[in-house]
Amino acid sequence: MVRGAVTIILGLDPSLSCTGWGVIRAEGSRLSHIANGQIATDPAAPMPARLDMLYAAVAAVIAAHGPDCAACEEVFVNKNPQSTLKLAQARGAVLAACGGAQLDVREHAARLVKKAVVGTGAADKAQVQAMLRVLLPGVAVAGADATDALAVAIADAHLGHHRQIP
Incomplete structure (x- = not known):
């Protein structure tokens, strides 16, 4: 559900070890930070428990911040099929x-x-972090995975997928 010209976007950077999340508010071309964080799972825990933890933590973020939509980084193929x-x-x-x-x-x-x-598209992590500081000044980011998640949310806002057409 989009709130008129204001959209709350949840950005996600999924990973089994540490999933990043970031919530932004997009109002036209103006962006503001709402929250961000990282969800780390216990590598010693069984796979079903780790997946349940991710599910529950993301569900809690959604319940806490009430985003209108979400944006997620697409899966890429690693050299290691298990990864x-x-x-x-x-x-x-x-x-x-x-x-x-x-x-x-x-x-x-x-x-x-x-x-x-x-x-x-060839930007490195340092360039993404620098631009994030420009677009969301003063934001304390929880870590690299949260930075990536905020970048996904910002990209989604810039791409305009969730804006209503008057």
Whole structure:
């Protein structure tokens, strides 16, 4: 549900070890930070417990901040098939939490996120972090994964997928 010209966007950077999340408010071209964080899972825990933790934590973020929509980084294929499978399972838990809240979820490739935020799809992490400080001045970011999640939300806002047409 979009609140007129204001949209609350949940950005997600899924990972089994540490999922980043960030919530922003987009009003036209103006962006403001609402919250961000990281969800770390216990590597010693069984896979079902780790996935349940991700699901529950993302569901709690959604309940706390009431986003209108979500944006998630697309899965990429690693050289290690086991890593790709674990990432896909983590994404499944995160997307299931969004589905449970009936959120519209847009998926964006990492290169598209970088291009939308920095201006080039070949941007490195330092360039993304620097642009994030410009776009959301004074924001204390929980860590690298939260930075990536905020970048996904910002890219989604810049791409305009959730704006209403008058």
